[in-house]
Amino acid sequence: MLLTRESSGERWRIRPDGPGKVTGELAYLTDMAAPGMLHGMVLRSSYPHARIVAVSTEKAKTMPGVRAVLTCADVPGLNRFGIAHPDHPVFCEDRVRFIGDAIAAVAADTALQAAEALKRIEVEYEPLPIVDDPEAALLEGAPQLHEQGNVQHRNDYRHGDPEAGFAACAHIVEETYATPRQMHTYMETEGGLFIPERNGRLTVYSPTQHAFMDRMQLARILDRPEADIRVVSSPIGGSFGGKDELNVQPYGALLALATGKPVKLHNSRWESVRAGLKRHPMKIRMKTGTDAGGKLLAHRVSIVSDAGPYSTLSAEVLNFSVEHALGPYRFGAAEVKSVCVFTNNGMSGEFRGFGGNQAVFAMEGQLDRLAEKLGMDPWELRRINLRKPDDPGPLGQPISATDGVRQVWEALGESRLWRERERARSANAGRRAEVGAGAKEADATSTGGGPAAVEPPPWIKTGYGAAFVMHGAGLGVGIPDPAGGRLRLAQDGRIEAVFGYEEFGQGLIASLEQMLIEQYGFAADDLRIVIGDSDVVPNSGSSTASRSTSMMWQSLRRLRAPFKGKLRAEAARLLGRPAESVKPLAGGVRDAGTGELLLTYAELASRAEEEIAAETSFFYPTSPVDRVGSHFMYSYSSVAVKAEVNTLTGRVRLLDQFHAVAAGPVVNPQGYLGQIEGGSGMALGFTITEDAVMDRGVYLTRNLDTYLVPTIAELRGACEVLPIEELPEGDEHGPRGIGELGSVGLAPAIAQAIFEAVGKRVAKLPVDPQLLQERVGFG
């Protein structure tokens, strides 16, 4: 059944954070202010690559209102950050490697004074040659950006003998795919408030996807114990991976400690563009071959990824791309070579889909091209090559087996949209045979309940396309991936669910509340959700990699017996009744038979002998192999689209979409639908308009006038989402995570729809309208 508000019935709930969001009352961390607060700003590099000859802050320090001007000399600890590989300077010492590199920071009484002071910091540069092309950066003689050279990371994979495989192929397709420097474009730019407390501690109010990671990194920079830092990290006005790494936090923390006053930073959009992460632009070459019947015999992949100047999670993203460039298919032999390269371009890093978006665009493009050569339906070609439930994962690793592949493959064929395609194809065939009214009628019935189709003008061409996604969740083998949480009956009688996760819009608080209501029988009013504060939450791991809903579900499963058992035992003791005769449910502990309320949670809390609480801690399940980054749990999706090409303008419009998603149970219907629709909207931008354009290391795109994220006009078409919840009997892993999946499959599906519409292959994103413009004769 399609996921809608109506089909969800009472499971469709109002989010607990909703009222604050629709009234504007919810204060984001960048909305905060403190008495006597200063304003912080960062001086960033004037050049994409230069030697710093000298920095003088003397004039800036004498400017009115200026309270501190800091440089690398003022960093007490490690002058570097980076989640996995700390090589990103907080303040550059002797060299800048990109246009967003920080050199100094200022705190002043007003933002205007801080901005004026930045202009008075004198930096003498000696420009160096720019490396703005990852392939050129690998050539001998290219300027080297780091001691280790320009290679940030390599990852190769091979099974079987690809040469022999290609020799046996009847059809071979070779293509080079290129993907854009997509920007997360969270509506709330980076920022926060940094408060030095009277007791010597530092409180950081700033969005991140993993408060404990920020705390660890800040402790390393500030050279003070982690316990002296409190990170308050939610709510967040969007992140999509972009706020996973530190951004303004080092500057806010250093300025607050240097001045002894609260400091606020809030990036302008240009500052955000300039310094922030983007999706890795990748160039992916693929050579893929089949036998005469369409069986995949050999697959060879080469990936070049543009890391920009520093590492963050570039290596991990590349590993993910390698895995997903193989996808859900069985190849006779496969070989992947990949390299991530340092350049003087903007910072690339973690972004929803995590390298899967680029790889799947290429992989699915290969199958569509092969289907054309074979004269076979592209969806049928996928069927004969898809993995079976018990097959190993893409890298040969054991994975959690589900029937997701078959489920989403079949669901697509049965969808309204794909049936419409079948009808449109037979109608076209019929029309070619004889131009008649029957064909028109068939078209008119095929618009999915919309108004009857009007014959479009001849320059409008429509087509259908589909793509398959198998997306790994969790951080993967070799990366610490802790999970857990705590339930506790607080003194005021609220049941507190305490988790170290972050709310950046995905609906995590709502999902947690919904699970506690549905699985524990509590009422919303019994609950208090506590997240996003490193002083009070356990380390539940990061809110990334489509993992937090899975991990909350598993935590609650582990906590259910111990926590409810303790509530029950203490209530029974207080009531002088046998434990079996009472049940903790909505409102309090009730008579197990009649449901009569015997003891409210407030009464239980005030009378309990000791605190009633339970905690669990475990790790995200991983595959028992050594290959770093290999995944164990996967979500599956098939995506169908109908798109239209205007051959006069070359513009592509998405008209209709269908997503089948096999990822285990739907925890929160509204959140699930929103994640797929929202992910897909982001994928539309990746496909048709979004690219943060750089020229010789300088951003030409500075704001949202030239960086075009889809508007309501681009996304007004239908979007059907079909969740497939069924898991194999005895499966213990529950929901698989759907936070990223929706952002992956749309691009290749649209590329195929374009091909069906106008016969042109798209290999570079975003789609260049020039490619699709036709010469029109006006004679």
Next chain:
Amino acid sequence: MIDNTWTERTAGARLECEVNGRPVSLDVAPSARLLTVLREELGLTGTKRSCEIGRCGACMVMVDGKPINSCLTMAYQVSGSRITTIEGLASEAELHPVQQCFLEEGGYQCGYCTPGMIVSVTAMLEHNPNPTMEEIEEAMSGNLCRCTGYGGILRSIARAIETGGQSNDCR
């Protein structure tokens, strides 16, 4: 005679206007934008700062019933005007019907674009209670949402239209 013109200019002028039904009288710098006055002087942080070039709509407020980007509006331009921000839509007792529709349909995720989005929808429906899809596109293309893909927003708008925007059905 001492010419005070320049001093007066740089010291700013008195801004008199009405914000969410309450009279406001403030000294503001001539260069102050309405967005800054709302957020920093009046503490109305429901109006959001995002692109600051009038492209994203996160800072949308109503000035005399018309939706405008407060980031592009100088404070002096609203002298004598009636300004409604997101904080001014709900009554003491209940949400505005458009807010209620967004709440029930899930027309938001991170919520950062939501105040501006709701202000634009409210302004649209006040002028045109039954807009066509083309009119919705036109009225809402200045409000960007990065989370929802607009599905929940379109359903919220449809519901608000269905229930008459001003009726109690969505409460």
